[in-house]
Amino acid sequence: MLQRCLDMLAPALEAPGAVVVDCTLGLGGHSEALLDRFPESRLIALDRDKEALRLSGERLAPFGDRAELVHAVYDELPDVLDRLGLTSVQGVLFDLGVSSMQLDEADRGFAYAQDAPLDMRMDQTTGIGAAEVLNTYAPGELVRILRAYGEEKQAKRIVSAVVRERDKEPFTNSARLVELIRDSLPQAAKRTGGNPAKRTFQALRIEVNGELTVLERAIPAAVKALAVGGRIAVLSYHSLEDRLVKQVFAAGAANTAPPGLPVVPERYQPRLKLLTRGAELPTEEEVAENRRAAPARLRGAQRIREDAE
């Protein structure tokens, strides 16, 4: 869906000196495409993962000072722009979730298919890993996380097994958790939805990285950072992320006047125009090319007015 993101941002990025922020640099594929397609633009790219910054630093080196890479969590965007002396930008891109590099590096613990330390931190320099979550959280809290972030219907059953086992010996590695989940589910639940550990792993990853809490602050901050005419595109990979993006965009595109006003004063008028009707989905060809794109949802919006004073 990269091409559609570029097309969506294009009207805002063609002018000389336009600034675009890639909030999820990863391996730099989208950033590189932005720099190639908009040769007069400048890129600021954030990632909380130092390894991602190192690898994409090499990839983007040929663009010299057109690309500025910053180690930051994306809700720090206002501070990053402040430090760079920028008051607004013309484009923002989010490609949420984990990168293929993070999934493929077995020792990061994101993948349930390989045995690895249960870590899952995108920024390994801070915070607690997935093992500590599993070993220390109250059972009720674990059930809430598995249900809310993993949409796991068998959350209670899995958490009872986890609590029983962690009392014998704390969890350190993924294989023991995967086996426990498989053993604790009824046959019928194992027949649907792929690997039975998938939902629990997603839930732990979201909790470990505070993904939704951060996103909840980051999307409004990114909208606020847009200059009038600026555009934002967000690629989400599960319904909770997509719902959050949808709500922020819908609120920005709404007229907030109290009912019954004969003329709507400027300050109540929408700040955003939606660029997508609902969310755009990947095509069959895109999914055939890259299975990880299957759950992707793209939403975009354009800033059409300053904030009310």
Ligand SMILES: C[S@@+](CC[C@H](N)C(=O)[O-])C[C@H]1O[C@@H](n2cnc3c(N)ncnc32)[C@H](O)[C@@H]1O
């Ligand atoms: C799906 S990948 C992006 C892939 C990228 N578009 C590319 O072309 O390679 C998501 C990246 O965002 C980073 N990330 C996720 N949440 C973040 C956050 N809250 N702040 C900063 N970076 C984050 C991850 O570390 C990961 O490298």
